Amino acid sequence: MSQVRNLPENPEERIAARRLRIVARSKANKREDGVDAVDNVTKEEPRKSQEQVELSEKRMINLHRDGTELVTNIQVAADARESQRRAEMYEAGRLRVEKLENEAKSSLEKFEEITRKWTEAKMKEIPQDLRDCLNSQQQLCAQIIEDKNKLIHELQQEVKLSDDRYVKNLKKQAEDIDLIIERMEDQAKFLMSSLRDELVQIENSFEQERKILLTGNRKKWEQHTEERRHKEMENVMQRMRRMEEYEESLQQLRTTDAEEYNMIKFKLDTDVQVLQQKLQQTKATFQLNQEKLDYNLQVMKKRDEENTIIKSLQKKKITRLQDVVSSLKIKCANEEKLSREENQKLTEDYTRNMQQYKDMQQKMRHFAAIDAKKFEEVWLMNEEEVKALVTKTLDTDRLIHEQLLGLAWQRPPMAFMERCGPLKNQRQAQNTARQTAAELLQPVGTSPCCLGNYKEASAGPGYTCESGVGQESRSSKADKTGNGGKNSGTVSIKTVKKLLELLCDEAGFLIESKLLKLLSPLEKDEQCLMKMDSIFTALGIESQEDVQKLVNFFMEYWQLQGDLAQDVSAGGGGGGSPQEEAGEWTSDLMNPNDVLVALKSFTACHCRHRDVVAPQGANMLALGGRDDSEDAAYWKSMADVIPEAKVKVWDALETALNKYHTVLMDRCKLIKDTQSLKQQNAELRMLLHQHANSRVSA
């Protein structure tokens, strides 16, 4: 059994060693693979050799497993047999023990019987009986002994049998061991040969692969060397050519350089001679200068001494003057302080005076307003009274005419009656520029009436200027503008509107950026209006008139631009031709680029006007009062509502009427007398009647 146990160890060890070798080889293969993989990472496809290695490995594992199983099969079979044998032995032993026990029991019984019989035999006294008894005893004993012997024999038989079995087992085991050894050897041989085969195959595959790689690499190598050779040849040829070129150029350079060198040498030689001469000259001058400078030095030294003396004197003077300066500085500071105080005081005074002046102005304005108001009120009251009187007078007149005179009454012209309030400056009738713009920019639907308005407004020069100074110029200008307005009146409102929009777009720089930001949420029209407003303020355009002027200016300007070739005069006199063309005047002419230029020239023009106008405004404010020259006439016209002739008629009428009145009074008295008489009569008649009646009754 020890052989059975010991021997498999060797193969196991060998197997283990072999396994290690296989693993090592596969690892080595893998390492090679790794190297290869590094070489050609790009094409990582399952290679033949790798497949071969894996296949071989699998085959060897299978072979190995099968072989091991074949060998161990014997051991397993032996184990199985052994366990079987043991079980049988156990069973046999059990049977044997049972049998022995039975035997022992039966023999014990027999033995007891014998011992019992001994006692019986002792009681027997007859020798025959005793002999019989002894004989039977002997027989019994012999039986027992025989039984025992039989048992012994059986057991010995069994022993012999088991000996045989043992020998057989031994033989069998020896055979098994031989078989195991044989199989192991076979296995080893087989494995060895198959391993060798696999190795050869693997090596073949590797060899093949290597060959393929080698040929591929060689081909590549040859290709590269060929390429390199070509390139080198080319390079060499190029180099030769270049070398020749360079040599030629070198030769050329050499000759030219030599010539140049000779020339330069010659020139330099002459230069050297000249310079030597110059050197001699400079040396001479140097000598001369040296002497001069020596003399100068002496003089300078003397002067220096003098200077030192003067310097000391000056220093003394400087110290003195510095003292004076410091004292003056102090004085100056004091003066400055004083003047500053004074200045402050004066500024305070000034501010106070300014304040007072402003207050005064305010008061004055206040009073002026109050006065005007009061004046208006008084005026209104008086006017009302007068009007009432006039109407009364007129009524009376009418009555007189109609009732007394029996004449048809005609109402005298009474224009003033329709008037109300004090006579006023009619300038306010003018629209502001802004309103004009607003009107213009209104939607087209309302434009006709607007246009009418506009025309009326622009055509109506009905304003009077109170200022005596500016009146004539103003009026003349107004005429002019009126004329211009007439001209432009025919200009379509559309065109004006377009122009304004253009202006709005082009002159955006005149608008404040803050305003633009504020305007952004508003509507387009509104925005445009606000922009126009700010642009007008920037340009100084205030009234509708100014707007008109602006429009006209632009019209003219563009006409000038457009009809420059036609040589049309651009004055107010030449209004005929623009008037004709105004209708055809289209937006094509409106070149946005010209707008700024035009605007510039317009402002140049306009500003001059303003300069002239500006003092007028100031005067107007100062005068402030109103014209009362017409008041008397006004009132008088009111008073003269009944003409002188009519008054005379009235007087005559009065006298006649008075007479008529007295007559009437007389008549009245007479009527009364008659009436009273009539009454007395009636009373009397009554009394009579009563009397008559009462007597009867009585």
Next chain:
Amino acid sequence: MTATISKAPWGGTYPPVAKLNLAADPRKMRRIIAEDPEWSLAVVPHLSNICLQHIVRNFEERPILDKLLPSHKDYVLERLSTSLPLRVTSNLISDEGYWKRCCQKRWGLRDVSAYGHSWKRMFHERHLENIIELFIPDVTDPRLVLDAVPLCRDYVTRLNISQLLPPIKEPQAQEEDDGRDSASDLSVQGPSVDHFDFGILLDKLSRLEELHVVYRVKGCGMNFEWNLFEFTYRDCELLARALKSCTTLRVLRIHQSKVDDEKCRLLVNNLLDHPSLRELNLSHNLVGDRGARAIGKLLTRSRLETLTVYDNNIQGPGARAIAHALAKNTSLLSLDLRLNRLGDEGGQAIAQALLKNCTLERLYLGANEMSEPTATVLSQVLVQNQMLRSISLACNRLGSDGGKVLEEGVSHNSMLLECDLRLTEVGQESEYCIRRVIQNNKNRERKTQDDSVM
């Protein structure tokens, strides 16, 4: 018996004296000897060569080696006699070539890989083994052994004792020649020891790691007697005490020595809490249930990694004891209980222990009279336990039902690499399925190993 003993212990035998017949030696007749690299035409040899030859001749008296130049050293070592006494050479020469020559001279061709590829170790171990194997109690002087110890101590790591001789009997005992009587005789007035006493040796070998002992006589032939194969209680006691004293021992193997319950208990008692013991092998003995119980105790009180109790007489109760210990054990890797009589009782106990154990990797339960119930429990184990790598159930009557149950269990396992089901009557289908699962597991394992190597 005399035949076995008459094997004379190894002694020096000198090579035969060279004959003076020059003509017989072809070398003397040739003028140029091309195959000898050291041959020179010069008739007079170098003085150094002569000196070296002298050193070689007188090496026993004057061992001069370390002071030589390397080339000279090689020259000397190549020419040293293999029959020099060990006391001179063992601690002086470390050259493997010399020891290889010694080994081959004495034992012929041998596999040196079993000795860690060290010829010197092989020589010393085998030398000591020879001494012990030929030791006759009361006849051989123990000093022979003790003399060898200081020489071999540093080189011996394993002792594989393949026989132990009993003492020579008195003539009267020879005459009686009766197995039963001789046993009683020995116990009454026998020699001082029954076999070689390891106690004098083991505590001195400071590097001993493996001890393989067999109490029997090799090649007794027709001189067979039962008492040649006796492992007495006294021997056991001595051995156990010696084992306890040897603290470096890692592997203990006692084969075919009729170790029964009593001896087993005695051995185990002395091996409890052994500092280095890793492998215990008691194959081919007579260990029964009580011995098994003792082994179970050893399992709980040592760090055994391999336990082999192949071919013994352990039955159900003993298996239960081992299973109980196994459930708590965390060091055992391999358990071999082949060719015992565990039966289903023991098999189930072991399998249930495996439900708790998670270190065991190899389990051999071949030829143990087990049947289907064990297979049922084992299939549960296979589902749950993922440490088991190899399992052998050969020569158990599991039947086709047991095979099916096992198949189901194996199909849930991914770590099992070996499953031996020969002669178990499990049915071919189940066997095929199990084999396929195991093949898959193996492939996976190989792949992971390859990956780890890469």
